[in-house]
Amino acid sequence: MLNEKLTLIGAGNMGEALLKGWLDKKLFAPEQITAVETCSTRREAIQHTYRIAAEANVLTAIPKAQIILLAVKPQIMGQVLETIAPVIDNSHLIISIAAGVKIATLQAKLFSHNRIIRVMPNTPALIQSGISAICGAHNLPADDLTTARRIFEAVGQVVEVEEKQMDAVTALSGSGPAYVFLIIEALADAGVSVGLARPLALQLAVQTILGSTKLLIEKNQHPAVLRDMVTSPGGTTIAGLQALEEGGLRAALLAAVQAACKRSRELGQ
Numbered sequence: 639m640l641n642e643k644l645t646l647i648g649a650g651n652m653g654e655a656l657l658k659g660w661l662d663k664k665l666f667a668p669e670q671i672t673a674v675e676t677c678s679t680r681r682e683a684i685q686h687t688y689r690i691a692a693e694a695n696v697l698t699a700i701p702k703a704q705i706i707l708l709a710v711k712p713q714i715m716g717q718v719l720e721t722i723a724p725v726i727d728n729s730h731l732i733i734s735i736a737a738g739v740k741i742a743t744l745q746a747k748l749f750s751h752n753r754i755i756r757v758m759p760n761t762p763a764l765i766q767s768g769i770s771a772i773c774g775a776h777n778l779p780a781d782d783l784t785t786a787r788r789i790f791e792a793v794g795q796v797v798e799v800e801e802k803q804m805d806a807v808t809a810l811s812g813s814g815p816a817y818v819f820l821i822i823e824a825l826a827d828a829g830v831s832v833g834l835a836r837p838l839a840l841q842l843a844v845q846t847i848l849g850s851t852k853l854l855i856e857k858n859q860h861p862a863v864l865r866d867m868v869t870s871p872g873g874t875t876i877a878g879l880q881a882l883e884e885g886g887l888r889a890a891l892l893a894a895v896q897a898a899c900k901r902s903r904e905l906g907q
């Protein structure tokens with residue numbers, strides 16, 4: 639359990655996923671967390687479900703905590719930073735999960751505060767199976783990075799990256815769940831096209847992705863090795879793989895991640 643208190647600004651989808659993970663893993667007790675949320679119905683629901691304090695006023699919530707986690711949309715981050723800047727001091731560790739908002743931007747608004755960490759989580763955090771990439775400001779105390787690691791390990795894996803890699807991370811693991819959902823949907827369609835009922839096709843597609851991923855993790859081998867193991871000479875799988883290569887699956891995924899990375903860079907300007 640961490641000793642610090644935490645104020646969560648923005649208890650939306652990702653904010654709630656984090657909150658649930660922390661409480662489930664007992665990283666924080668409910669009394670250590672205050673959520674700031676502008677939407678009153680959401681505020682009441684969060685308070686009721688998680689037994690934490692939930693407030694509308696960010697200015698009164700900041701002095702209650704040593705860790706401030708910013709989980710509002712990037713578009714309103716500027717306004718939130720301007721509001722909180724006068725009450726942030728060196729006792730505060732600031733963690734932002736806002737896509738595309740650079741550490742330099744946070745520092746510019748927070749009077750060059752150096753205890754700042756930027757994180758890119760992804761939606762499987764909702765079921766504590768996420769992966770979060772973290773990077774810290776120049777001169778960040780080492781203890782702060784350890785604290786941030788623990789905060790995000792409550793909802794999955796954590797990797798440390800350089801900030802210049804954040805657009806690439808956003809394009810791969812941040813946007814990645816959507817690519818996987820599309821692939822599953824397409825596989826289910828494919829099953830229907832060869833005569834399976836849709837619910838059965840979807841079940842087969844979902845469990846095949848899940849099982850293959852678990853096998854890959856458990857065997858700890860390169861995916862090509864496992865693929866070769868199920869590809870017998872002149873068999874069905876090699877016929878399917880040939881069609882996938884001819885259809886450009888590999889090239890399409892490369893293009894998808896490159897396009898998302900470019901868009902992330904544009905949004906960060």
Ligand SMILES: NC(=O)c1ccc[n+]([C@@H]2O[C@H](COP(=O)([O-])OP(=O)(O)OC[C@H]3O[C@@H](n4cnc5c(N)ncnc54)[C@H](OP(=O)(O)O)[C@@H]3O)[C@@H](O)[C@H]2O)c1
Nearest residue numbers: 648650651652674675676677709710711712735736737759
């Ligand atoms: N969801 C993801 O997959 C994902 C992945 C990586 C990073 N992120 C980042 O996580 C952040 C949050 O995303 P999300 O999907 O959780 O968004 P979300 O569901 O819209 O959550 C944001 C919450 O903050 C509230 N809010 C707005 N202004 C506020 C203020 N001034 N003070 C306190 N609360 C305020 C919003 O209330 P209203 O609805 O009333 O505005 C909303 O409940 C974003 O910056 C996003 O880039 C999300």
